[in-house]
Amino acid sequence: MRLQISTWPEIEEYLKSSTGVIVPIGSTEQHGPTGLVGTDAITAEEIAWEAGKRAGILVAPTFNVGSAQHHMGFPGTMTLRPSTMIAAITDWVLSLAHHGFTRIYFLNGHGGNVAPIATAFADIYARRALDNADESFRMMQRNWYELPRAEKLYGELYPVGGGSHATAAELAVTFAAYPEKEDTRQLDPKIAPVGTITDKHHYREQFPDGRIGSDPSQARAEHGRQLIDVAADDLVKEVQAFFAG
């Protein structure tokens, strides 16, 4: 069930049986020469939508621009400053809480978002403590690629060149969603270099085509369908336990 494709009476009805919601959160940033700029948002929302469909869980709009300053050397990337992102997450959560949601689960597709999400959570908990809010209220975040069966499956699919940015697994999920964008071109070098990142200049110097450690020519839409299937299954279990806790 998707919030944006629902009416307000439907949301009112949903709240009678559940006060939990999933928020997919990603980024709008380069994903190498063959990956979509929206990859991190598309992966999170595809898995969240599938879990939502299977278990009747409400899925909020996708928070689809994240913390991506280090990718700004590549056209199309958009970034929020961490301070802006923390403020925006806070307002998203407080809006949902205003209507009675008490369990907010962020399914994340981008490593750079982890720290701003955690800081936003700390800020929201502090506001509630200072306001003497008495009801039980919890938030959690999870990177979709750390859901156990998804992590296991992409390790099996891509034992070499899975990578850490523009990964074969994340591109496969986007190709499942948008099969016309499947691109299995061989890139040079076949497996991208690895290293540390500071700013956009440093990033582009070290990783000239945008990939880190990956060989995304291995990504196939069919793999993406398998990854969505097992990740959605894990997600339903984890979210149901979180909502009930």
Ligand SMILES: [Zn+2]
């Ligand atoms: Zn990514």
